[in-house]
Amino acid sequence: MSLDGLHVGRTETHVGYAVRQAVMELLERFGMTTIFGNPGSTELPMFRDFPEGFRYILGLQESVVVAMADGFAQASGAAALVNLHSSAGVGHAMGNLFTAYRNGTPLVITAGQQARSMLPYAPFLHAERATELPRPFVKWAIEPARAQDVPQAIAQAYQIAMQAPRGPTFVSIPIDDWEQPAQPVAVTRLSAKAAPDPQAMAEAAATIAKASRIAIVAGTGVASNSARDNLLALAERIDADVWIAPMAARNPFPEDHRLFRGFLPASREAIVQRLDGADCILVLGAPVFTYHVEGSGPFVPPGAALIQIGDDPAEAARVPEGIAIVADLAHALNALAGLAPARPQGSSVRRDQPAPPPPNVLTDTLLMSRLAALRPAGIAVVEEAPSTRGPMHDHLPMLAGDEFHTCASGGLGHALPAAVGVALARPDRPVLCLLGDGSAMYAIQGIWSAGHYTADVRFVIVNNGGYAALDQFGALFGLEAVGSKMPGIDFVALAKAQGVPGECVSDPGDLDRALTALFAGAGPRLLEVIVARGGGDPHADDHALEEHRGEAL
Helix, strand or coil: CCCCCCCCCECCCCCCCEHHHHHHHHHHHHCCCEEEECCCHHHHHHHCCCCCCCEEEECCCHHHHHHHHHHHHHHHCCCEEEEECHHHHHHHHHHHHHHHHHHCCCEEEEEEECCHHHHHHCCCCCCCCCCCCCCCCCCEEECCCCHHHHHHHHHHHHHHHHCCCCCEEEEEEEHHHCCCECCCECCCCCCCCCCCCHHHHHHHHHHHHCCCCEEEEECHHHHHCCCHHHHHHHHHHHCCEEEECCCCCECCCCCCCCCEEEECCCCHHHHHHHCCCCCEEEEECCCCCCCCCCCCCCCCCCCCEEEEEECCHHHHHCCCCCEEEECCHHHHHHHHHHHCCCCCCCCCCCCCCCCCCCCCCCCHHHHHHHHHHHCCCCCEEEEECHHHHHHHHHHCCCCCCCCEECCCCCCCCCHHHHHHHHHHHCCCCCEEEEEEHHHHCCCCCHHHHHHHCCCCEEEEEEECCECHHHHHHHHHHCCCCCCCECCCCCHHHHHHHCCCCEEEECCHHHHHHHHHHHHCCCCCEEEEEECCHHHHCCCHHHHHHHHCCCCCC
């Protein structure tokens, strides 16, 4: 059905037409025919006479369900539908709901509620204050006053989730609402991409024109606004250094480009040090700035002009100085490229290339280097290996055309199921899921969904025997972390028990063969790589201490 000329609102009454039918028709018009869930009793009537053309993706725990939907929505560029079970299911899902909120992922989350006639008596499995439970990590939450309002609520939830800045929304639905009579709901063709303010853009362009050295700090918003090509064109036009913002959850810029300078740590002093020498800082699709450790002093190098452009008014409101412009980044970068004068290409100052890792010890550094050499072209990468983040940045660059996903919230348990969602959204492209052993155990049952739905995900578990990132961060406080060791887990056995083949390597001489086998063919499989804790590098702790003063752990 065409959406042209339609708007949200009730039409004529249909005899025998129920809320369930109105919702399913609405979802089909939105293209939301993939539903992620772990069903409970209060949700079952939603799926009576499940329509042809829909598919239900089962996750074995609600946090897994939300993360799968997160990956699916990011990869498809459209909102995904999640179905949770009352208070208990929403509670289980909160960690990855927080991540979806920080990732800016559009999700429509429905949750079951007990029958309306029972609610005054606090029944079993009811959700007291249902709309308050998922806050503040949803943009909008509602339990409709009447059953007939459920389709309209879901239509509104979709539109709000897709408006910039994108994010999750929530609808609580009593079990007896689904069979109540309803009316069809039409759909608004909503366009909410904000154009930049011309006067502010002219001021930004003038600031750029008089700068002698420009630094761009690019974040997740560049990717979520489909503005990578626009950023590349602008950076080359104004010959700007390009840094990746702290905690960026997507890859905004090709890491093999001559203008790429590296990754900013989440530390105020360290950011100022890295940007030293620039007299104009242009922050795109990222906050100014995300910090992980307490700091002091200036936010940017003294004397540097600061310009921030993004689609989130709340981020703009927090900018401590300079100019903040709220706009869709693709529009804004096109406008800026038209206003800012072209600058001559300076002498190429390439990012320092780290020395190749020694091949005689199996370290995470060696693993990243060999993954870069052997990965299939165009493979998507989903990462949650905190203690390996530094070696990944140094030895596994994300290139033009690659898609990179990670967790913006700092919580664990996202990447494994998110990789399954990415693969389901783009079945023509394999996915590499890079996990630490500690991270993997937060959502290990997600492997079952990968096997059951034959998602083309290649899981690599970097097994260093525990939460090594916690040890690295503990050094900041001069203490030894407690509870950071977790030996004895057999990830290959865990994968095989869930229908996914696996292999374990601990000898560096076996690594290339194992990686080649991992990437051969299609379908999910797992490789566990036993690496030396601390990287096997006598200076690894010093390097980690420097990097993790600002990195997420």
